[in-house]
Amino acid sequence: GAVVSQHPSWVICKSGTSVKIECRSLDFQATTMFWYRQFPKQSLMLMATSNEGSKATYEQGVEKDKFLINHASLTLSTLTVTSAHPEDSSFYICSARGTGVTDTQYFGPGTRLTVL
């Protein structure tokens, strides 16, 4: 139980394009989802918290107009990196926390984004 999927697992795009990453909770309803970014050999950095049906809460220093988050249903949240640039290349990981489970966060497998 408590499986979280992400799609795509990796993506390569040209500078200036937008990329959408999907995060799905497969066997539970996730009222809250979290988006993290991790650069090589660094720790996880929380970007934003999204609750179903409401606007995401972004961490300090994260541009909300650049990283668009939508949590339209209890099983799906999306992160869109708009006008991506090479410095946005990173490992993006989502996690989900449900209502019927404890406050445990379960992580998706991550999406590796490379911007050329």
Add this chain to the structure above:
Amino acid sequence: QKEVEQNSGPLSVPEGAIASLNCTYSDRGSQSFFWYRQYSGKSPELIMSIYSNGDKEDGRFTAQLNKASQYVSLLIRDSQPSDSATYLCAVKGPISGDKLTFGTGTRLAVRP
């Protein structure tokens, strides 16, 4: 002082030994504690959660929590080379709300 502190390692142990990973936290009101394992290039996977003082065992893993000392640890018995990874301690408390506060992780290397 960092909110969640871990020794970055690497912690090197021989195969079959007990690996002991430690974590301290600053928010005395913290209620939930988690250990995640992260292999290189992969996302974190949950090993164990612990909420009450004392020990919690799951297979080869034992989590230990001491709220008075603001200390949580993870013991791995009969360490295997496949246990070589970075172990992340995460804490959830009233200040952080829904969010987890992660330590920077301890890299464990199990020598065959």
